[in-house]
Amino acid sequence: MKKSTVIKLFLGSFAAVACGLILGFVAVWAAKANGVFVMDATNVTGIDSTPFAWTMIGLAVLGGLAMMGGAVGQFIAWIGALFNTIQLANKAWFIVLLLTGLFSFGFVAMIAYLVAGPDATVNAMRPPLAAGMPAPSA
Numbered sequence: 001m002k003k004s005t006v007i008k009l010f011l012g013s014f015a016a017v018a019c020g021l022i023l024g025f026v027a028v029w030a031a032k033a034n035g036v037f038v039m040d041a042t043n044v045t046g047i048d049s050t051p052f053a054w055t056m057i058g059l060a061v062l063g064g065l066a067m068m069g070g071a072v073g074q075f076i077a078w079i080g081a082l083f084n085t086i087q088l089a090n091k092a093w094f095i096v097l098l099l100t101g102l103f104s105f106g107f108v109a110m111i112a113y114l115v116a117g118p119d120a121t122v123n124a125m126r127p128p129l130a131a132g133m134p135a136p137s138a
Contacts (some may be wrong), residue, residue: 001080001081001083001084001121002084002119002121003081003084003114003117003118003119003121004119005080006077006080006081006084006113006114007114009073009076009077009080010073010074010077010110010114012073013069013070013071013072013073013074013076013077014070014074015070016066016067016069016070016073017066017067017070017071017074018070019063019066020062020063020064020065020066020067020068020069020070021063021067022063023059023060023062023063023066024059024060024063024064024067025063026059027056027057027059027060027063028056028060030056031052031053031056031057031060034052035048036048036050036052036053036056074107074110077110078097078101078106078110081097081110081113081117082094082097082098082101084119084120084121085097085113085117085118085120086120087120087121088118088120093113093117093118096109096112097109097110097113
């Protein structure tokens with residue numbers, strides 16, 4: 001997977017997680033502000049079954065689905081970055097991405113990869129030069 005594809009997938013899925021989180025918070029806040037939750041002191045004991053309540057529940061579920069879809073996209077971007085970096089002769093980026101992802105710090109490593117990481121597909125597309133042949137001009 002090209003690094004540009006990994007970048008697009010990572011940023012798009014990050015936007016999906018952020019939008020889902022915002023949508024969920026807004027739906028719960030609007031439901032609480034409009035008395036949807038039946039309260040007993042500080043405990044929620046029920047939900048007032050109104051069309052507005054069901055709309056807010058639907059929006060909260062939609063936000064949760066967006067966050068889950070974004071999380072899957074983040075995982076696929078991480079796998080794409082791993083496949084990209086394993087093709088390199090120097091395996092440092094691959095090891096860093098793999099270990100940080102396995103130890104739940106993959107987001108930080110992915111940001112570093114997106115900013116400064118190499119792209120193995122750039123070199124893979126160029127045919128090797130024969131000995132004594134001049135390099136093609138760009």
